[in-house]
Amino acid sequence: VLFLALVGVGLPARTVLAGHTFNGGDCWRGYTPLLCRTNWAGQNKIEYIYNIDQMNNTTLHNYLTTAMQNWTNFSGPQWFSYSSANNASYDYMKLDPNIKYNQRLPNAYNWNCVPGACPDTAASDNYMWSETYTTTDNLPYGSQNVSIFAHELGHVLGLDVHTSAGSAIMNDGSTLQGPTFVDIGRLPPCSGDSTNMGTRCIYNWTS
Amino acid sequence: MKFHARSYHLLVAAVTIGVAAAALATTLALAQDTGPVKNTPHDPMAGLSPAQREAIVASAHARNDEFLRNFVAQHRDPRSLPVGWLDSYAAPPASLTAATADADLIVHGRVQNVTFERNPSGGMPISTAQVQVLDTVKGHAAQRISVGQLGGPVAKGDGGALVQFRGSELILPGDEVVLLLKQVGAGEPFRTVFGAGTYLVRNGVIAGENAEHYGVSGQPLQWFVNKLSAGG
Numbered sequence: 001v002l003f004l005a006l007v008g009v010g011l012p013a014r015t016v017l018a019g020h021t022f023n024g025g026d027c028w029r030g031y032t033p034l035l036c037r038t039n040w041a042g043q044n045k046i047e048y049i050y051n052i053d054q055m056n057n058t059t060l061h062n063y064l065t066t067a068m069q070n071w072t073n074f075s076g077p078q079w080f081s082y083s084s085a086n087n088a089s090y091d092y093m094k095l096d097p098n099i100k101y102n103q104r105l106p107n108a109y110n111w112n113c114v115p116g117a118c119p120d121t122a123a124s125d126n127y128m129w130s131e132t133y134t135t136t137d138n139l140p141y142g143s144q145n146v147s148i149f150a151h152e153l154g155h156v157l158g159l160d161v162h163t164s165a166g167s168a169i170m171n172d173g174s175t176l177q178g179p180t181f182v183d184i185g186r187l188p189p190c191s192g193d194s195t196n197m198g199t200r201c202i203y204n205w206t207s
Numbered sequence: 208m209k210f211h212a213r214s215y216h217l218l219v220a221a222v223t224i225g226v227a228a229a230a231l232a233t234t235l236a237l238a239q240d241t242g243p244v245k246n247t248p249h250d251p252m253a254g255l256s257p258a259q260r261e262a263i264v265a266s267a268h269a270r271n272d273e274f275l276r277n278f279v280a281q282h283r284d285p286r287s288l289p290v291g292w293l294d295s296y297a298a299p300p301a302s303l304t305a306a307t308a309d310a311d312l313i314v315h316g317r318v319q320n321v322t323f324e325r326n327p328s329g330g331m332p333i334s335t336a337q338v339q340v341l342d343t344v345k346g347h348a349a350q351r352i353s354v355g356q357l358g359g360p361v362a363k364g365d366g367g368a369l370v371q372f373r374g375s376e377l378i379l380p381g382d383e384v385v386l387l388l389k390q391v392g393a394g395e396p397f398r399t400v401f402g403a404g405t406y407l408v409r410n411g412v413i414a415g416e417n418a419e420h421y422g423v424s425g426q427p428l429q430w431f432v433n434k435l436s437a438g439g
Contacts, residue, residue: 092264096328098357100391104309104401109295109372111330131264133330148296161294173298 057095057136060145064093067149070178071157077203078157078179091156092131093149100137105173108134108148110155130156146177154183158202267362268329274362275325275332285321285379288360288369293331299374299402303421306403307439310387312346314338315408315432318382319351323359331370332359335396336378338386344435354378354386355396374402376416383408385431406431 068080099107111131132152138145147169154170162170168182185198189205199205255263278285300306307313316338324333334356340348356378358371371377378384385406388397399405406423407415413431418424423431 094328094330096326096330098326098328098330098333104300104403105297107295107297107401109293109331111293131329133328151296171298172294173296 059139060134060136063143063145064149066146067153067178070146070150071153074179074184075207076179076184076199077205078199080153093152094131094133096133096135097137099133099135106134106138106141106144106148108132108138108152110152132156143177144175147175150176150178154179157199159183159198270362271332272325274367275323275360278360278367279323283360285323285360285369285377288367289363291361291363291368291370292373293370295372295374295401297374297401299417299420300400302439303403303423303434304439306387306400306421307345307435309389310345310400310404311390312348312352312388312397313344313386313435314340314348314352314388315342315344315385315428316340316352316383318378318380318384320380321378326357331357331372332361333357334359334377336380338378338384342432344385344432352388353396354388355391355398372401374416374420375399376405376407378405378407385413385428385435387435 071078072080099109109132111133132149132155134145134148134152138148150169151174159170161172162168162182166182167176167180168174169176169179170183179198183198185200186192187200187206190197190201300309319337319339321334321336324335326333336354336356338352338354340350340352356371356375358375358377359369360367361370369377378386385408386397387400387404389400389404391398403417403421405415406413406418408428411428413423413426413428415424418426423434426434
């Protein structure tokens with residue numbers, strides 16, 4: 001079983017989801033939500049974001065399911081669903097046993113890749129997928145793993161770390177379990193300060 | 208994830224803002240003239256089979272491994288690489304006091320050598336430093352300890368980069384350091400307290416990313432050691 005995020009032609013507007021960081025990975029700061037919006041508007045594609053073969057752990061799987069559901073349940077363009085496709089992967093959730101090292105909070109990181117190398121920030125390169133690394137050593141932290149996955153899924157959606165005031169899953173170390181209006185962004189999309197821009201801006205969501 | 212090349216930071220920022228401004232201007236212009244913008248989807252993997260995508264992912268990992276292997280074989284200096292920063296989920300401790308309390312061991316020392324290994328998972332390289340302990344501020348340490356971090360040389364275009372986590376600056380050979388460390392397990396390298404574990408000593412004063420975060424950059428070494436001894 002594979003998770004995927006689906007963007008489909010002719011589907012209701014709310015089925016829009018996901019993409020990758022673009023030209024440097026920053027879709028939150030420095031007005032780059034507008035850049036992502038420009039490049040991602042109207043995309044219709046399938047994004048495979050979870051390969052169960054890469055993380056064969058039922059408990060983590062369930063936490064990830066909850067995190068995805070929390071993004072789906074929040075009003076906005078993002079939507080996650082299952083697919084029966086096999087052995088297909090684009091964005092990955094993976095295990096990295098080397099991040100077990102007793103860090104202050106359970107840790108995870110995104111590692112974006114291009115054909116030549118990962119990561120690569122040359123302006124002429126495009127990020128082609130992201131690999132989210134976490135670890136089974138986070139299991140004792142229980143439901144905070146939902147926060148970890150929800151945060152990393154925000155990166156997959158194109159959001160960077162959120163540094164402005166306000167409660168957001170994209171704050172480093174957030175203990176929220178899903179997005180807030182700060183992560184989704186204000187209306188109209190792309191209005192106001194760039195630090196208030198969220199998925200509404202990136203995906204041109206006007207509702 | 209956010210990745211910055213330190214040496215290109217200003218240039219990239221300027222280019223990014225410029226491109227973004229141009230894109231915005233274009234977007235607004237098009238929106239006025241032709242209605243909602245529908246750009247060509249940016250999906251460089253569109254049309255590829257899952258196996259073809261997997262092959263691209265594997266080739267990127269292989270290139271990173273090859274770069275690291277050559278880098279080590281040629282005894283290249285990691286300081287010669289531009290630094291790239293990665294964000295992670297973890298937030299730094301709320302205060303230096305909290306970081307000090309969290310540390311099992313605090314030492315003043317000098318980095319003697321550092322080895323880099325590929326990460327079997329495909330993620331960040333693994334760095335292991337040998338540190339000569341000059342002074343122990345908290346806990347008990349041998350004269351020489353191992354300190355593990357994630358990060359190291361990776362392929363980046365033609366030149367490579369030294370990738371490391373924001374908040375966990377890599378320590379390199381020759382560095383004089385103050386380290387806040389966690390004991391992971393018997394026989395395993397110590398780990399820096401994430402976001403607060405690495406302080407460089409340059410010309411007798413404290414420096415580095417963590418030092419700036421906690422407002423101790425530029426303070427004398429002894430002042431900093433005394434502060435840590437008092438609980439941060």
